[in-house]
Amino acid sequence: MMSDPRPLSPHLQIYRWQLTSVMSILHRITGIGLAVAAVLLVSWLGTAADGTEPFARMQGFLGSPLGLIVLFGCTVALFYHLCNGMRHLVWDTGHGLDLKSVYLGGWLVLAGTAALTILTWVVGLARWGM
Amino acid sequence: MQRLTAIVMVPLAIWFAIAAIGLIGADRAAMIAWMHNPMAAMLMVLAIIAMFYHLALGLQVVIEDYIHGAGWKLGAIIVVRVWCFLLVLRGVLAVLKLALGA
Numbered sequence: 406m407m408s409d410p411r412p413l414s415p416h417l418q419i420y421r422w423q424l425t426s427v428m429s430i431l432h433r434i435t436g437i438g439l440a441v442a443a444v445l446l447v448s449w450l451g452t453a454a455d456g457t458e459p460f461a462r463m464q465g466f467l468g469s470p471l472g473l474i475v476l477f478g479c480t481v482a483l484f485y486h487l488c489n490g491m492r493h494l495v496w497d498t499g500h501g502l503d504l505k506s507v508y509l510g511g512w513l514v515l516a517g518t519a520a521l522t523i524l525t526w527v528v529g530l531a532r533w534g535m
Numbered sequence: 536m537q538r539l540t541a542i543v544m545v546p547l548a549i550w551f552a553i554a555a556i557g558l559i560g561a562d563r564a565a566m567i568a569w570m571h572n573p574m575a576a577m578l579m580v581l582a583i584i585a586m587f588y589h590l591a592l593g594l595q596v597v598i599e600d601y602i603h604g605a606g607w608k609l610g611a612i613i614v615v616r617v618w619c620f621l622l623v624l625r626g627v628l629a630v631l632k633l634a635l636g637a
Binding site for chain 2: 443450493528532
């Protein structure tokens with residue numbers, strides 16, 4: 406409680422980082438990031454509905470260097486959370502809960518995230534260049 | 536519901552990513568043309584609702600993990616839910632305007 410702050414034994418500085426724990430917190434972090442991205446998505450639709458001028462400004466921002474960085478972050482977060490989310494759904498069925506499968510699934514999720522992100526950006530940038 | 540919205544969003548997210556790539560560099564006219572397709576409008580509304588439902592539940596879990604004062608915790612959960620509701624309204628109304636009018 407706030408009125409009686411007692412010392413905690415160190416944990417993050419002590420315990421070894423593992424794929425399992427890192428991916429778990431990444432799922433939470435990407436989830437929060439996507440919650441912020443959701444506001445951007447609604448703004449994108451909203452400005453399109455509002456009028457030509459507001460939407461042109463929004464598209465202009467998204468095409469700017471900062472906008473592209475934001476979009477890149479959005480795609481990484483989306484694909485990671487999507488792939489790892491499917492891994493969670495598999496666990497919900499009771500499958501893949503042994504350590505080997507957890508690690509295998511973990512690496513598959515990371516590979517899938519990278520592959521989907523790269524594919525999206527290669528196709529996207531090619532389209533943009535047209 | 537968290538699992539249900541998650542399952543529903545697997546195909547919806549993939550659909551949206553593909554649609555968004557197609558709309559790179561789009562102007563307002565292109566957005567209108569896209570939303571005039573009834574399938575696209577329907578999927579977009581579904582995606583908005585499922586997404587905010589899912590994220591409201593997800594953020595609630597995060598809030599419960601990190602905020603412990605009973606009043607602050609409840610307040611935060613309420614703020615998140617109201618915020619999501621407002622954004623769903625904004626999003627769905629925007630889709631309707633693009634799909635039906637504009």
